[in-house]
Amino acid sequence: MSVVFLSIDLQNDFATAGGAHYSRRPCVEFIRDTVFPFVRERGCTIVEIISDYRASEPGKDTSVCVPGMWGYESLIPDDIKHPSTWVKSEPSPMWIREGAGKANDLPGIPYPSPNGFSKWLSETIGPPDSGQDIVLIGLVLEICVLSTLQELHHRGYRAKVLFEGVDTYSGNLEQKKVFFETLFPFWGTPIYWDELEIVRDIRHNEEF
Known part of the structure; x- marks a missing residue:
């Protein structure tokens, strides 16, 4: 498959009722009902970026994307999840931390690792000139998805944002359309499933 699906922050705290930053966002249903079966039928995997947003300061509590807790867990089934997951600590995937994703480790202060992120991309997706089209799905469109798109663009990757596979923080359809028409063409290609x-x-072959 010449397309690689790259998921951002598809975690319970953002995507499931009861999560700290949950609101109903139609893209979650589309991903579950359409993207997951599509990938599974072709024996492929979804590459994933998730967040560890624990507070770095002692005594300062946070309930968002805490490793070992329900809100941190990904919605992507294990059978279609790429074995290597990138764990970020800020909206931009370039920012990481010591102990990221490890429930029993004290979280370090976030710091930038541009070379580390580039290395991970090359190992999981391939170099920018590999001919792969990266299709972004996940949450949320105007923050973490946009930050990831920018980082991919600056590294020379051909990235697309799947309209049905992303949503804004509010889940508002009109707001999503505005972002697609304004912000995203600067760094990638807005695209619809069809x-x-x-x-x-595949549809052409099925017709014949």
């Missing part, structure tokens, strides 16, 4: 080449090819 416009993905692999989806078009």
